Amino acid sequence: MIGQEVKSIKTGHVSIKGSYVVIDKNSEVFLIGANIPPYQPKNSPKDYNPERSRKLLLRKKEINYLIGKSQVKGLTLIPLKVYTNKGKIKLEFGIGKGKKKFDKRENIKRREANKEIERALKRGRTDLTEI
Numbered sequence: 001m002i003g004q005e006v007k008s009i010k011t012g013h014v015s016i017k018g019s020y021v022v023i024d025k026n027s028e029v030f031l032i033g034a035n036i037p038p039y040q041p042k043n044s045p046k047d048y049n050p051e052r053s054r055k056l057l058l059r060k061k062e063i064n065y066l067i068g069k070s071q072v073k074g075l076t077l078i079p080l081k082v083y084t085n086k087g088k089i090k091l092e093f094g095i096g097k098g099k100k101k102f103d104k105r106e107n108i109k110r111r112e113a114n115k116e117i118e119r120a121l122k123r124g125r126t127d128l129t130e131i
Helices: 003-010 060-070 101-123
Strands: 020-023 029-032 054-056 075-085 088-097
Touching: 003 075, 003 088, 020 060, 060 075, 060 088
Parallel strands: none
Antiparallel strands: 020 029, 020 075, 029 054, 075 088
């Protein structure tokens, strides 16, 4: 990380929404897709990319543990929060499992039912037996 990114993170200007952590062939850990805007946009370099991949520092034992976990089918490393501790920037991430197809369908059905209820309430109907 470069200095302006550190300042930006310490002031709370970081978004880890949609980002993930990967481990490459050389057992190096990278944060992909995190958006860290420049601290002072007018003074930032012309080629500054706020969504570039950033290398994370971990102990070899931790990396080996994560390699074993991430090789299991369907598991992904997902960042949960970014914070500072004694002047250092820390990233907390967990191991997540994606949803199955039937889980997604269940959520879609529930969402559609809630939308229908909202529409009925807006129209002033109280008989929700059709839903």
